[in-house]
Amino acid sequence: MKAVxxxxxxxxxxxxxxxxxxxxxxxxxxxxxxxxxxxxxxxxEARQSKSARVGYALCDLxxxxxxxxxxxxxxxxxxxxxxxxxxxxxxxxxxxxxADVELTRRVLTVNYTNxxxxxxHARKRLLARGGGQLTVFSSVAGDRGRKPVALYGSSKxxxxxxxxxxxxxxxxxxxxxLCVKPGFVKTGMTAGLKPPPFAGEPxxxxxxxxxxxxxxxxxxxxxSIWALVMLVIRFLPRFVMRKIGF
Amino acid sequence: xxxxxLSAWGRLAxxxxxxxGEDLESLSRGxxxxxGMGRSYGDSSLPALGxxxxxxTRLANRILAFDAQTGVVRAEAGLSLVExxxxxxxxxxxxxxxxxxxxxxxxxxxxSDVHGKNHxxxxxxxxxxxxxxxxxxxxxxxxxxxxxxxxxxHATVGGMGLLGHILEVEFTLHRIASPWIFMxxxxxxxxxxxxxALGRAAPRWPMTMGWIDCLQxxxxxxxxxxxxxxxxxxxxxxxxxxxxxxxxxFPVELPNWALNPTTASxxxxxxxxxxxxxxxxxxxxxxxxxxxxxxxxxxxxxxGPRGFTQYQCVLPRAGGPAAVRAFMELLTRLGGxxxxxxxxxxxxxxxxxLSFPLExxxxxxxxxxxxxxxxxxxxxNEFVIEVGGRIYLTKDRFTRPEHFRAMEPRLExxxxxxxxxxPHRRLRSAQSVRLFGDRA
Numbered sequence: 264m265k266a267v268x269x270x271x272x273x274x275x276x277x278x279x280x281x282x283x284x285x286x287x288x289x290x291x292x293x294x295x296x297x298x299x300x301x302x303x304x305x306x307x308e309a310r311q312s313k314s315a316r317v318g319y320a321l322c323d324l325x326x327x328x329x330x331x332x333x334x335x336x337x338x339x340x341x342x343x344x345x346x347x348x349x350x351x352x353x354x355x356x357x358x359x360x361x362a363d364v365e366l367t368r369r370v371l372t373v374n375y376t377n378x379x380x381x382x383x384h385a386r387k388r389l390l391a392r393g394g395g396q397l398t399v400f401s402s403v404a405g406d407r408g409r410k411p412v413a414l415y416g417s418s419k420x421x422x423x424x425x426x427x428x429x430x431x432x433x434x435x436x437x438x439x440x441l442c443v444k445p446g447f448v449k450t451g452m453t454a455g456l457k458p459p460p461f462a463g464e465p466x467x468x469x470x471x472x473x474x475x476x477x478x479x480x481x482x483x484x485x486x487s488i489w490a491l492v493m494l495v496i497r498f499l500p501r502f503v504m505r506k507i508g509f
Numbered sequence: 510x511x512x513x514x515l516s517a518w519g520r521l522a523x524x525x526x527x528x529x530g531e532d533l534e535s536l537s538r539g540x541x542x543x544x545g546m547g548r549s550y551g552d553s554s555l556p557a558l559g560x561x562x563x564x565x566t567r568l569a570n571r572i573l574a575f576d577a578q579t580g581v582v583r584a585e586a587g588l589s590l591v592e593x594x595x596x597x598x599x600x601x602x603x604x605x606x607x608x609x610x611x612x613x614x615x616x617x618x619x620x621s622d623v624h625g626k627n628h629x630x631x632x633x634x635x636x637x638x639x640x641x642x643x644x645x646x647x648x649x650x651x652x653x654x655x656x657x658x659x660x661x662x663h664a665t666v667g668g669m670g671l672l673g674h675i676l677e678v679e680f681t682l683h684r685i686a687s688p689w690i691f692m693x694x695x696x697x698x699x700x701x702x703x704x705x706a707l708g709r710a711a712p713r714w715p716m717t718m719g720w721i722d723c724l725q726x727x728x729x730x731x732x733x734x735x736x737x738x739x740x741x742x743x744x745x746x747x748x749x750x751x752x753x754x755x756x757x758x759f760p761v762e763l764p765n766w767a768l769n770p771t772t773a774s775x776x777x778x779x780x781x782x783x784x785x786x787x788x789x790x791x792x793x794x795x796x797x798x799x800x801x802x803x804x805x806x807x808x809x810x811x812x813g814p815r816g817f818t819q820y821q822c823v824l825p826r827a828g829g830p831a832a833v834r835a836f837m838e839l840l841t842r843l844g845g846x847x848x849x850x851x852x853x854x855x856x857x858x859x860x861x862x863l864s865f866p867l868e869x870x871x872x873x874x875x876x877x878x879x880x881x882x883x884x885x886x887x888x889x890n891e892f893v894i895e896v897g898g899r900i901y902l903t904k905d906r907f908t909r910p911e912h913f914r915a916m917e918p919r920l921e922x923x924x925x926x927x928x929x930x931x932p933h934r935r936l937r938s939a940q941s942v943r944l945f946g947d948r949a
Binding site: 272273274277299302303305306309310312449450451454455 | 526528529530531532568571572573574575582596600
């Protein structure tokens with residue numbers, strides 16, 4: 264694979280990028296901080312068995328005007344990418360979002376509108392070269408309207424909906440779209456929150472996700488137990504959802 | 510809702526919360542202590558106060574540079590030995606020094622100045638560290654080495670994280686001839702024979718250590734198994750690298766009574782007599798050779814909720830075999846019933862101001878926490894002071910400050926370095942409160 268990873272300097276993006284270079288794939292990183300990108304690129308270079316530079320470009324999901332230029336740079340560095348992975352996003356607790364409407368606007372914009380815009384840029388380039396792989400991290404929070412993730416979950420619900428539609432529409436044209444729905448994963452993003460049962464580790468989640476990418480699956484829950492948990496949640500009657508805090 | 514706690518490997522839990530994140534540089538600002546994987550046994554990685562902000566380095570784990578010609582690596586302090594070995598062993602590199610568990614971070618290895626089976630040849634890990642990038646108590650960030658701020662460097666190596674937050678470590682990996690170990694193991698009848706066998710093995714083998722059945726008294730006191738090893742030459746080693754063993758997890762927390770003198774004695778007897786031949790030469794994988802206890806995750810649950818400590822001391826060579834024999838007699842008389850007792854001959858003292866090893870014999874024994882534990886540790890410490898030895902802070906939880914002062918002639922220099930670099934004692938741990946009188 265020749266993969267662009269947006270959000271590859273931290274958390275699950277870092278773990279996915281590492282997994283890819285250790286498999287022998289070429290990776291190009293995108294993120295918001297040049298220093299952080301340089302350190303992550305060095306990390307990936309040290310982890311790969313071959314001696315090759317890992318390129319990177321600034322790309323901020325809050326600045327959609329920079330998406331095209333960043334993807335151009337990735338194209339040049341990789342000689343045409345065939346895979347795009349998006350793990351970047353914003354998280355805030357329901358309490359924080361309810362207390363700050365501007366924060367809510369930013370989270371919804373980053374997680375839904377701008378992620379979709381970025382994917383549209385990537386999707387068009389991939390289709391123009393006959394297809395490829397688009398992997399995007401959504402969340403189990405988007406599977407059902409729930410009290411603790413009402414706002415964050417709604418942004419992920421929209422994103423999951425878009426990714427499913429992309430798969431329906433472009434699968435036959437060679438675009439493989441993978442919607443990743445992680446449950447709670449112990450990364451910097453979730454630091455400070457009490458891990459629920461089945462909380463995953465980034466490396467294990469990355470292994471699972473890259474396996475799903477290779478198998479060209481359209482949907483993966485990570486850790487997989489969340490598929491069962493969310494199946495139950497989706498079928499709970501509304502009067503139960505009104506009562507429980509989950 | 511129960512209060513959040515942080516735990517050490519000996520199952521001591523104190524109120525506290527970790528700050529976890531990938532950006533150690535910003536996380537460490539204004540915090541009191543860094544901790545890695547929490548594998549130190551006692552209170553050295555635990556906060557002085559429940560309200561202290563403790564940084565977890567685990568997610569700051571990037572390799573920042575690697576030179577395949579020289580083996581020099583620079584990495585963030587949270588990089589674990591598990592990951593380092595997984596990445597570099599297949600490429601023919603191994604850490605110059607490894608402790609008995611791979612579940613440690615580079616920062617922890619420096620803070621404890623860990624030693625391993627090759628101490629008599631290679632010294633401690635700190636001897637192979639070229640430089641450290643640190644956040645100091647005044648929130649400035651500096652790089653220190655043997656030539657740049659050398660006093661800070663020497664106080665940090667083995668300094669239990671009390672001089673500053675270690676952000677990055679640069680050190681040299683060693684080349685290995687193959688990913689296999691050529692090991693010779695030998696059944697040894699008593700403590701005198703053990704010391705003689707360790708002495709004979711040291712010039713011949715780069716790695717040595719022994720397991721002692723510390724429940725034996727009388728003529729069999731100190732019997733055990735001596736293990737010596739070296740990296741196998743390519744012509745001796747199988748073509749395929751060793752396969753990873755199954756990942757087993759200790760399934761339940763055993764009740765306190767489960768590990769008692771009878772069960773420990775049965776285990777020790779089986780372990781000793783499992784070695785049916787007097788001497789065996791064999792090829793083994795590095796994992797069981799260096800990290801036998803890592804084969805079962807969370808093995809500390811075997812001690813039950815009471816937890817345990819490891820008493821590890823080093824007795825100077827000047828005391829001769831008589832001092833080691835007298836220590837073993839005291840230990841067995843006090844009833845340190847444990848399946849784990851390890852003996853190792855150490856090389857010369859390292860550069861770190863509080864680095865543990867000195868030329869002599871190190872003995873480490875696990876002990877369940879009991880109402881008698883303070884008395885046992887006190888008596889062992891009094892003996893160690895008498896013969897000019899010292900204890901290993903990474904394992905310690907019960908040593909009294911006056912005992913530590915008496916066994917550590919370098920303490921004044923260490924405290925002077927703390928006074929210089931952290932006059933307000935912003936960096937502190939539960940251990941520094943206990944031993945150095947930091948405010949709690």
